[in-house]
Amino acid sequence: MFLKFSLALSALAIVGCQAAAVTDTANQDSAFSKVKVTETVISQKITKEVPFMPPLMIIGNNNGSITRCPIDKPNSCEVFHTSPCHSNVTSTVVYGEYLYASLESGIMLRCVWQRRHSCYEFNQAGTKISGLAVAAGYIHAGLKNGTILRCELDSPHSCWHFADVPREILSFAAFDSHIYAGSHAGHIYRCWLTEDRDCSIFYENGWSDVYGMVRLGEKMYGLKYAGAIHYFNMDFYQQDYQSIGLSGNGYTSMALYNRKLYIVLKSKGIYTNNLGSESVKLIAVNENAVSISFTYGTFGIQNQYRLEAKKCIYNDGIFTCPPTVVYYDVRSRAQWEVSVKNGSLYDSQGVILDTSDADENYSQKAAIFVMGPDGQILVSKFHKRGHTHTSSLLAGNEVAGAGLIVAEQGKIRSITACSAHYRPDVELNSQVKESLYVKGYKEDFYSYPCTYSAELCEPVDVSNIY
Known part of the structure; x- marks a missing residue:
């Protein structure tokens, strides 16, 4: 075969x-x-x-x-x-x-x-x-x-x-x-x-x-x-x-x-x-x-992050070599994809999605997520400066939704438009609800603007990119 x-x-x-x-x-x-x-x-x-x-x-x-x-x-x-x-x-x-x-x-x-x-x-x-x-x-x-x-x-x-x-x-x-x-x-x-x-x-x-x-x-x-x-x-x-x-x-x-x-x-x-x-x-x-x-409708990455996956960045005559942000290619993204079964969210390993064990460094017990133009939703509980950001999951390409997600036992408690890389708003993130509905997720959840953690949504100059 x-x-x-x-x-x-x-x-x-x-x-x-x-x-x-x-x-x-x-x-x-x-x-x-x-x-x-x-x-x-x-x-x-x-x-x-x-x-x-x-x-x-x-x-x-x-x-x-x-x-x-x-x-x-x-x-x-x-x-x-x-x-x-x-x-x-x-x-x-x-x-x-x-x-x-x-x-x-x-x-x-x-x-x-x-x-x-x-x-x-x-x-x-x-x-x-x-x-x-x-x-x-x-x-x-x-x-x-x-x-x-x-x-x-x-x-x-x-x-x-x-x-x-x-x-x-x-x-x-x-x-x-x-x-x-x-x-x-x-x-x-x-x-x-x-x-x-x-x-x-x-x-x-x-x-x-x-x-x-x-x-x-x-x-x-x-x-x-x-x-x-x-x-x-x-x-x-x-x-x-x-x-x-x-x-x-x-x-x-x-x-x-x-x-x-x-x-x-x-x-x-x-x-x-x-x-x-x-x-x-x-x-x-x-x-x-x-x-x-x-x-779905999509929006691109902020201009100051467009070179973040390069080993060194040239800016006004100066080379800056920050830690390289990981970008996952089209084949490797399946490991982050979430699906809906019997009305609940599951990760790619078939485990019910729960973000209570997400790292606390920059996400405040939430996982980072993006949604692709086709409605594919990718979630990572690992979020580390200079290594893994929302931009990592779709390799810096256009997204239809981005930010932070809180889920308990397969149920979404909230999504928040906190992504410095994409700076989405609540209206654009509403597309996430539509994609989940098509997949069989019927419960409502709150979608918030990014207000509780200003640092996550502050633009960063290219010379200090992380």
Whole structure:
């Protein structure tokens, strides 16, 4: 099952194709430029102005392009990437500072998600890739022939065989300790992420292909191509399900944002669906849309900390060599990730989260945390000047939330916007609540500004950086 094989492809396979026309997004690009999303700053919310990116809708198109649009301006999009080949962008997923995309041609791309035209070939499967999911410190790809590949997050052409299902994979998702593969004829298969077990049927309904899957708490929602959303409890196999009927057919992708479903309808555009409703509402016309995903709003690190991971810093003709702050790369962050099970928080080792044993040096019995653009929440009970800070957990990249967290026996007592490196505010940290709600955490908790420890939020001059 785990026999490794190299999946290399000459770059000529990409550059040899004629450039794809993207006239459908040319006007959108112009409209996006007018709103200047990439230049927006929250000058009143963050003392040192740093780049702010609003929540984004990321669209994969059938002409090989990827476009992105502000959630509140779904028709004001920009072209993020243009592929030379006219191959459907079947799936996109953001993880940390990267966006991974799959093409129907079998190519997987990796991009810096905040930087346009930064994509490059990351892996080549040799056959259609229909879904991507990050879990257990790897990215997984679902293929047309039913194969599931597991790939290193930071190593191009590093995929190897992980598991198989007996049908073509059409959609793909990772929840907790499992990978779920939606396939032809309404089947969903479930495979263990950490144990050498065969995949098994989790759900079956023989009348329509499964083209999308999302999780909300303990329920999974599966999108049928023919126009229905089935949902059921994730704890049981072969269970009864409930169904929401949708008008029309040709639905190809679904994502969840802010407790609302966003659905791609082939040759039409992007629709929304309020959970439980049988109606859909058109919010963006896009005849080329195939797939959809989201990012939360993010803000960057304060300027004076941007060189903190360097061994020596040059400032006004003087070299300063402070202790080097540790930055965890995209592969090693899984050790800090927290998950929700049965309504409580657990660390990456499956131990219920409790910060009462966090070090007291700078965090006052709280743990430091950040949230990534995809909603991944990383928590560390170790906080040491010159070694581990909030900036360490996502390697100084943009975050959707940051500060201190107090938890007792898996329950959050408070989060506080105390991070000198990111200087978030309470409003931005509210995104943490939304991400936890999606994962199944229903209890309310307080979110405070940083007032009780001014030292934690004071900017530090680069010459005295710690």
